[in-house]
Amino acid sequence: MPGYPLIADHGLLGDLQTAALVATDGSIDWFCAPRFDSPSVFGALLDHDRGGHCRVRPTVEVFTSKQLYLPDTAVLVTRFLTEAGVGEVVDFMPVTGATAAVDRHHIVRMVRCVRGRMTFALDIAPRFDYGREPHETHLTESGVVFHGARTAMTVHLIREPDDERLASIRVDAGDVHAEFALEAGQTRGILLETGAAGPIQEVRVDAAWRLHDGTVAFWRNWLSRSTYTGRWREMLNRSAITLKLMTYAPTGGLVAAPTAALPEQIGGERNWDYRYTWVRDASFSVYSLLGMGFTDEAAALGRWLRDRVDEQTDVKNGGGPLNIMYRVDGSTDLTEEVLEHWEGYRGSAPVHIGNGAAGQLQLDIYGEALDSIYAADRHGITAGHHGWLRIRDLVDWVAENWDQPEEGIWETRGGRQDFTYGRLMCWVALDRGIRLATAHGRPAPLERWHRERDAVYNQIMDRGWSPTRRAFRQHYASDVLDSSLLRMSTVGFITPTDPMWTSTLAAMDGELVTDSLVYRYDPEASPDGLRGSEGTFSLCTFAYVDSLARAGRLEKARETFEKMLTYANHLGLYSEEVALTGEQLGNFPQAFTHLALVDAAITLDKRLDRAGR
Structure with a gap:
């Protein structure tokens, strides 16, 4: 059936209270919040048309994608290769900790061009409560708020102070669609925050990298406790x-x-x-x-x-x-x-x-x-x-x-x-x-x-x-x-x-x-x-x-x-x-x-x- 990636064509993100699946095409097509067993925010994995997703991918039709984890971490990198350049989406969830259950959870999606140039398409289409809870969409120059009767999600833009507004941004039937062009060395992205209906706060690129470095350090420090030294x-x-x-x-x-x-x-x-x-x-x-x-x-x-x-x-x-x-x-x-x-x-x-x-x-x-x-x-x-x-x-x-x-x-x-x-x-x-x-x-x-x-x-x-x-x-x-x-x-x-x-x-x-x-x-x-x-x-x-x-x-x-x-x-x-x-x-x-x-x-x-x- 068209529209469905293979089950195996996914990587796993998580913050030790909930998790998300990211497909090799750059789509988050499964995510529940605030817990693993909570209703879904994105569920396209179970219904491509009605489930909801958050997708970042090149605008060109022909591209090759690859995925890898940064070694010894849960930081996932989805790479896109086109004739014009090479781009990456770096996905991770900052760890929430074990002290108490929290309502707010974050997915960071850092989008960067590493060679040549690339134009990315961004589509954000939440479907709260397995698609049963309608929502309203509020768009500003700094991000988006999706607000339902019981559920909310805020999207904060990751960008530099002198950036212009995202090109071609629009709201269609409650979903957000945008395009943005990057050249080698440039990084932009979004920070998804569930459980929050604003306020929207722009996130600077260097602040996003600090979140990234902290997440990498957490996983490598945790894994260093392993005593296994065998063949595999x-x-x-x-x-x-x-x-x-x-x-x-x-x-x-x-x-x-x-x-x-x-x-x-x-x-x-x-x-x-x-x-x-x-x-x-x-x-x-x-x-x-x-x-x-x-x-x-x-x-x-x-x-x-x-x-x-x-x-x-x-x-x-x-x-x-x-x-x-x-x-x-x-x-x-x-x-x-x-x-x-x-x-x-x-x-x-x-x-x-x-x-x-x-x-x-x-x-x-x-x-x-x-x-x-x-x-x-x-x-x-x-x-x-x-x-x-x-x-x-x-x-x-x-x-x-x-x-x-x-x-x-x-x-x-x-x-x-x-x-x-x-x-x-x-x-x-x-x-x-x-x-x-x-x-x-x-x-x-x-x-x-x-x-x-x-x-x-x-x-x-x-x-x-x-x-x-x-x-x-x-x-x-x-x-x-x-x-x-x-x-x-x-x-x-x-x-x-x-x-x-x-x-x-x-x-x-x-x-x-x-x-x-x-x-x-x-x-x-x-x-x-x-x-x-x-x-x-x-x-x-x-x-x-x-x-x-x-x-x-x-x-x-x-x-x-x-x-x-x-x-x-x-x-x-x-x-x-x-x-x-x-x-x-x-x-x-x-x-x-x-x-x-x-x-x-x-x-x-x-x-x-x-x-x-």
Whole structure:
């Protein structure tokens, strides 16, 4: 469908409270404010005509564009090459900090000509509240104010004192269009400020450069804390910055992705809102951040998890004491609705905002939460007495409730099943609870926890193993394979060289793996309540690398990892899935994918070092 860039043709900006996507054509076509999970200001990514955008590009029809990040930063440079010259748009968001949530957020767009001359076109077309909130536009010589009933945005011009007014500036149906010509060495631009309806203040070029230098310094200082020195430093640095960009600093919560409703299949209905914090993703991220030395971020995520445990100990509606996901501030209002007036990315409707899976029972989150708490404890981030009482309550709940059907890790909408992965992570929850209590001499019903842990183990070995497939299966009523079970050896349930495990890996090799890429499961063999198909799941591919490395299949692990690196976009970013054509699909960028990349690289590095390779 014309008008839509590829999902992978984007870079990510952020200020640690919200984020924006910038396409290679110079368009900001996704931006929500004041938070990741707030309504959109620009949403052309989900409706090219009605979504809204802010675009800067050459006026000529023929040009080539390139994108890069300034090394070790989140400052994005989009370069335009024409016959007359070379121009750049330097985009960044000054970091807001973690002290409190703020309503005002800034995107700086510095436009400069570096060779020859270039005339740029500027189009600013906000569409507040997913295009549902009309606005008025007020234009002055120093900038523009867009004012809706509940939302406002001010655009301050970046220019020199002796500049003339922008040429050909006009307002058309509430949108602003302008052109300006630059010669080599000249810099101009705009500063977008959301949450403000004026006053308009011109920004001098040197002041904009100071904001730029401060943002560069922040990211380089932050990244200097990394302890990773392995073989894939550049890729892991980019993944670390990406994970940081998706962290809501006031609470420490990590969104699964900064986008909503990007499809898992073009034209399909698997279009979900990922702008929330999953207990699962947050738990996995603790491992990844600790593995790279980012203990402050891991501790913040640990506090976020403990806050959720503190807040919800009452079981309601047959669920558990934890929701599977929350808003970034920890609230639970994730009511799902469909934006009927938007066509969806390349016609992929419905466009969902909110997430109806929030109330599902997914037993695995308890194991992931306890595993991350245990990992943090081993790094000196230990819960106090009050925290331990809540942890004990959580483990007690698992001991009482592990043996029941649930929806599973993939949030299927086809009904509850006895998922093997959910049982596996219940075993982890009980095991980590036992280890924490024993390590610190904490009061706990250890005899009961031991009994239930062993019962989970025996059930998985009895009912989770398929004698026909010679492999562990997705759930007890099916022989379908499921790549979530790649974590069985990672969490210590089974040794990586156990014949039952090597047989499971071999079965996955033959059914779920295609030229190094890995499917979650076969939806045709295991109906999940949704129409359509999906691509390979990038998280699962990196989990496969981790499992291969642990099993001693180092050549295969390294080859698979190196191949997977070629599926990153031009900036080293990954979405959720990879289509048969190699196109990235699903919400973008995906935290789950990047944290799995980090884990796989660290595991593979250790095994290669140990083998002297």
